Amino acid sequence: MSNTGLSMYVCLFFACCFCCSRAMPTRVNQEAVNDRPVIGVLTQLVSDEVMKPFGRTYIPASYVKYVESGGSRVMPIRLTLTTAEYENIFRKINGLLFIGGAADLETSDYARVAKIFYTLALKANDRGDFFPIWGTCMGMQLLTVLVAGENLLTKTTAENISLPLNLTTEADSSRMFAGLSEELMKALAQEPLTGNFHHYGLTLQTFQENEKLQNFFTVLSTNVAENEALFISTLEAKEYPFYGVQWHPEVNRFQWDRKLNFPHSSHAVQLSSRLAEFFVEEGRRSLHHFDSPEEDASSLIYNYTPVYAGNFSGYEQVYFF
Template identity: 80%
Template sequence: MSNVGFSALACLFFVCCSRAVPTPLIQEAVNDRPVIGILTQLVTDDVMKPFGRTYIPGAYVKYIESGGSRVMPIRLTLSTAEYESIFKKINGLLFIGGAVDLEKSDYARVARIFYKLAVAANNAGDFFPIWGTCMGMQLLTVLVAGENLLANTTAENIAMPLNLTADAYSSRMFQGFSDDFMKILTQEPLTGNFHHYGLTVETFQENEKLQDFFTVLSTNVAENRARFVSTIEAKIYPFYGVQWHPEVNRFQWRRKLNFPHSFHAVQLSTLLADFFVNEGRKSLHHFDDAEEEASSLIYSYTPVYAGNFTAYEQIYFF
């Protein structure tokens, strides 16, 4: 997905890593009231500016809620101390798709703070998962590599099967998938792609930091025939990334956009939402004050119908 400028149709929704070996993360799922934070994005499109400074497309909120979690929107204007406080209260973090500078923007700055907190927490045995979708996955690679290594891998408005790697079959992300469904993933166009940039397989193989940190679970081929990494998970940390959009399979319906809505496409979205939220259940972070918790959640906000001026059906503005 593009990391230069914002285009609602270009991507629909949207540090160097520690090399220390963390304490093994063996916590069982014990938290049945998880809260997943979603990092907002800065409004840059003129038609959206009257509604708020930052936003989250509604599909991401519904996606996380469908897995059994609540959502906390995280603004881009807080202090480091405030982000550190939020980190202790939420049980996971979602980096959504979009189009921002992945090194110099406020979005990148805040993401870097949470990334460092998550690495340190997991190193200490304090389980904390992160998921990146489309640009969010690209952001994870920038945070780990310490530089932007993206290239033109345009796959605009196309649904594709996944070219699974051998590692996919022993991965955490796909551990709940049946053998039959893993085969379906490689045969049916279940993954909606709406991006212009990505990480090529060649670049990944040439970068020691990325190879040490991530395992590639799938690849795909862009319109220019470049092979790009389409699904990743961290080797040690509970960090996951997809270049495609699982949330659109259930919650986006534009007729001119190639959202997969087959039975298997919806099943894929369900499985992944359930997986990530269950990762959040392994986090013991919590709010100490019930009133603060209630006021921090997405329920305090009303989504705006955005169909007249964006590619999203609904958007939360902040």
């Protein structure tokens, strides 16, 4: 081949490579991932007289550790801010956790603030701005109130007891349980892996009679209360990344009061770990972010010191605000 021919061949070769590289990206439809997620945790109003000297609102440290163990950081969200401030926070965080506790689910500040974030999350997800919400115990109850537009809870006491879940046929195909092994799913249905500490809940009958709830949620499990009422213990939204558990996955690894039936078996620990990782993985799909590293750092739970609270309802540590 002549020098002229060789030069033309080389030029054509590199031109082809250049065009092909532009036409065929190495990552097709690669979904963006946020590797520095921040999950907001809505604080609870202090109602216990023993706790009042420490602050107005609180978060048990077990919830913080639970979220952090999944690979996220935590931002505490107070109940005393303006709507504009909550809207600003929403644009910074990558998910929201409604914790358990005690509050009026229609008239309290907790309910008011939760509704603001819930409405923002609905609108964001509708326009393709992914934003997950998780509700634990009262947090799950709150989600049902927000969806139904009314409080439909009834007495379903399951206090200080660990239970297996009565999984529905939809559980195997759910997003929440998708990462659980066959062994762990079997254990979940047969072993007491879920700690229950509640007096109210949503019965399956009430759910089935309410069109709003049926259209919004898929029931993943049920359980039987002390009064024989069949209550919903796990659910997830059909079209939104919203999840609820009537039980407490955080206690399996982070609460140890001997007087309380916290499940600490190997399978219980695995369950807690997998669900924390699942929810944080959902948070990674949110691309919300703080405006600066300084704003980021000043907003996180690291700026607060938990109080040892051995006598506070089974909590070893509590953050007060």
